[in-house]
Each structure stands twice: as structure tokens, then as C-alpha cells.
Amino acid sequence: MAGDEDIFLRAQQRTYKGLTEDKEKTWKGPFYFIQAADPQLGLMKAWRVGDCDEGGDEWSEEVQLTKQAVQAINTLQPRPRLFALCGDLVHAMPGSAFREEQERDLKEVLRDTNPDIPLIFVSGNHDLGNTPTPETVNQYRRSWGDDYFSFWLGGVLFLVLNSQLFFDGSGCPQLEQAHEAWLEQQLQSAVQSSARHVLILQHIPLYLQSPNEEDDYFNLQTAKRESLIQRFRQAGVKAVFSGHYHRNAGGCHDGLDMVVTSAIGCQLGEDTHGVRVVVVTADEIIHRYHSLDQLSKKGVDEDLKKLLA
Numbered sequence: 475m476a477g478d479e480d481i482f483l484r485a486q487q488r489t490y491k492g493l494t495e496d497k498e499k500t501w502k503g504p505f506y507f508i509q510a511a512d513p514q515l516g517l518m519k520a521w522r523v524g525d526c527d528e529g530g531d532e533w534s535e536e537v538q539l540t541k542q543a544v545q546a547i548n549t550l551q552p553r554p555r556l557f558a559l560c561g562d563l564v565h566a567m568p569g570s571a572f573r574e575e576q577e578r579d580l581k582e583v584l585r586d587t588n589p590d591i592p593l594i595f596v597s598g599n600h601d602l603g604n605t606p607t608p609e610t611v612n613q614y615r616r617s618w619g620d621d622y623f624s625f626w627l628g629g630v631l632f633l634v635l636n637s638q639l640f641f642d643g644s645g646c647p648q649l650e651q652a653h654e655a656w657l658e659q660q661l662q663s664a665v666q667s668s669a670r671h672v673l674i675l676q677h678i679p680l681y682l683q684s685p686n687e688e689d690d691y692f693n694l695q696t697a698k699r700e701s702l703i704q705r706f707r708q709a710g711v712k713a714v715f716s717g718h719y720h721r722n723a724g725g726c727h728d729g730l731d732m733v734v735t736s737a738i739g740c741q742l743g744e745d746t747h748g749v750r751v752v753v754v755t756a757d758e759i760i761h762r763y764h765s766l767d768q769l770s771k772k773g774v775d776e777d778l779k780k781l782l783a
Contacts, residue, residue, distance in 0.1 A: 481593055482581060485619030485634070488656065493592065493625035501629030501670045504756070504782045506774070507556045508547055509675070510749040511717020512737035513540045514600060515576040516565030521740050530565040533576055536739040539747050539766065540583045543738050546769040547749075548588045552782065554751075555627055557591050560717040560735065561598025561637075561677030563618070568603050568610040577617055594634065597621040598677035598718065602638045605645040611636075622653055624660055630754055631669035633660055637678040637716070640698050661709035671712045671759060679716040679734045682723045692719045706730055713759045715752070721745055722763050733761060753781045 484491040515537065516530025523529040547557055564576035587593055595618040602621065603610045614621055622636045636653055643650030664672045681693050685703055689695050694702070706714065713731035716724075721743035723734035736745040746765040751774050753760045762775060773779075 481585065481587075481589070482595070482617065483619045484592065485595065485623045485625075488620060488623045490592070490594070490623060490625035493627055495626045495631075495667075498626035499629060499668055501756070503628075504754060505555045505628050506552075506751060506753045506778070506782060507558065507627075508554045508749050509558045509560060509715045509733075509735055509752050509761070510543065510738050511560040511677070511735050512562040512598070512720055512739050513543075513559065513580060514562040514565045514737065514739045515540075515580055516572060517562075517740040520565060521742075526565075528571075530572060530576075533565070533572075533579065537579055537583060539738050540580065541586075542747075542766045542770060543749055544583060544587050546766060546773075547591065548586070550769075550773055552779075553588065554591055556594055557587060558594035558596065558675050558715070560596040560675055560715060562600045562717065563595065563598070565600055567600055568613050594625075594632075594675065595619060596634055596675050596677055597636050597638065599638050599641070602636070603645075604638070605642045606636075606638050606649070607645040608649060611646060611649055622656065626669075628754070629668070629670040631664055631667060631672045633657070633664075633672070633674045633711075635674060635676040637676040637694070640694050640702070641678055658705075661705055661711075664709045664711070669710075670756065671754060672710050673759070674706065674711055674714040676714065676716050678718045679724065680714060680732050681725070682719060682734060683725055685727055685732075703727075703730060713761075715750070715761075731759065735763065738766070751775070751778055753778050755781055 515533035518535045519532040520526045520529035566573035639650045639653045680699050715733045720737045722736045724732045735750045748765040
């Protein structure tokens with residue numbers, strides 16, 4: 475059982491097992507990875523019945539969609555270097571009904587991921603609660619590993635952040651301060667590092683369309699947003715990948731790409747269930763959303779595959 479659970483607990487002590495700077499700091503050429511968000515088992519039923527607090531008592535649809543994603547990713551050639559799930563793994567909030575069952579069923583699906591494709595888990599508001607506490611953060615860590623950490627892959631530095639502490643850290647101020655101190659150290663180190671690119675994975679977007687947009691449930695508050703944008707740019711961050719919105723959105727401003735990826739699970743707009751293919755070249759980060767049906771039947775778009783040559 476310990477070995478079985480290890481795929482969900484590789485993020486420990488603020489790094490990720492096997493993806494360390496010592497092993498992965500060298501650029502060896504273009505690669506790609508899969509970024510996805512919001513499988514959120516239980517939301518589709520809850521959204522249909524209009525009860526997002528108590529209505530998520532069925533999640534067979536999300537299980538099937540996540541299975542489709544895993545099966546499609548497993549067949550891709552060449553193989554993606556990682557599969558990142560950017561938050562809201564399940565719908566049930568910490569301590570609420572169905573939480574354990576939803577996590578169990580999601581893990582059962584994810585266990586079928588090709589073992590050569592690392593699974594990266596990013597904490598979302600439904601994973602930690604809208605106002606996280608030390609208890610909810612610890613519960614998440616026991617199930618999915620660290621709520622924030624860094625890792626290297628193919629010469630690229632990734633920072634996995636706990637965006638809920640940006641949104642509302644009032645329930646765990648000491649954890650919020652520790653996250654902030656760690657992030658500052660990571661950004662300062664990034665400037666001095668040999669990283670070809672610096673990429674960020676988090677759940678809540680900095681913004682949906684424009685850095686100047688009004689505050690919303692789906693973005694970070696203006697003061698926090700502006701501070702993070704400035705710090706990310708100064709550290710040379712190339713792109714921020716997120717979810718949360720259940721629609722595709724985002725924009726590129728002053729060289730920082732804010733990527734908002736729609737959901738594997740419940741769609742709140744006109745997009746279809748899907749994931750994002752992210753190609754990393756020596757000079758660019760190129761990404762495109764692929765529907766699950768498209769990825770299953772045709773794989774990665776040919777023009778993206780050519781960038782890997």
C-alpha cells in the first residue's frame with residue numbers, strides 16, 4: 475500500500491521526488507507536458523440541481539471524464555513529461571460529506587496513469603476550503619503531498635503555489651507567512667539560477683482577461699494581483715498556469731502569460747471537457763487546449779509535435 479500511495483505523495487519537503495535541481499537542471503531540448511484543472515468530482519450533479527453546497531452526491535460523470543483524460547494521455551507519443559492537475563481535485567470541501575469517497579474514486583482513476591508520467595497536484599479552494607486552516611492544509615498534505623513546492627524538469631524551474639493563501643489566508647496566518655517567505659526565496663533564487671524558463675502552477679488565476687479587471691470570485695484581489703505580477707516579472711517568470719474558472723481565458727501582458735485552463739469536469743462556459751498541451755522550447759512556451767475527444771482520437775496537434783523535433 476505504501477508504494478501504491480507514493481504516486482500521490484511525491485511532493486514532500488517543498489520539492490518533488492526525482493525532479494530535483496541536481497537531476498533536472500540541464501536543458502536537453504524541447505519537451506511538452508499536460509496541464510489540466512478541476513476534475514472536481516461531484517460538481518456536475520451539484521451544478522445541475524442548483525445546490526453546490528450539498529448537491530454533489532454523484533460523480534460518475536467526472537470519474538469517466540478523468541478516465542478518458544488518463545487513457546488519452548497514456549497513449550500520447552512522444553510521451554508528455556508530466557501531468558499537472560491545477561486544483562479542485564474533488565468538489566466536497568474538507569470535512570464535508572462525500573469528501574473521502576470522492577478522493578478515493580479520483581485516486582483509483584489516477585493510479586492508471588503511466589508511471590513514467592509524474593503526477594503534479596496543485597491545491598485548490600475545494601481541496602483546502604475557501605478559508606484554509608492548519609487542519610485543512612494538513613488534511614490535504616496527507617492525501618496529496620505538499621500544498622506548495624518547487625521542482626525542475628528538463629532545465630525548467632516550476633513553482634507550485636497555494637493560491638488560496640493569496641485569496642484568504644486569515645484562517646492560518648502562520649502558514650500564509652511561511653508560504654510568502656518561501657515564495658520570496660524561490661523568486662530570488664530563480665533570478666540567479668540556470669533555469670531556461672520559470673513557470674508557475676496555481677489554482678486561482680491572477681486575472682481572467684486583463685491585469686486591470688475588477689476583483690471577482692475567479693481572480694485574485696487587485697493589490698495581491700499587482701504585487702505578484704511585479705514580482706513574477708522581476709524573477710523572469712514566463713507563464714502562470716491555472717484553472718478555477720471552468721472556462722478558457724487569460725492573456726499575455728508585458729511578457730507574462732496568464733493561462734486559464736478550463737475543466738476536465740464541469741464546464742461553466744462554452745468550452746468542452748479537456749486539457750492543455752504545453753510545449754516548452756528553448757525560447758518559447760506554446761500551449762493549446764485540446765478537448766478530451768480530440769486528444770483521444772487524434773492526439774497532440776501535429777504543428778505542436780513538430781516543435782519537439
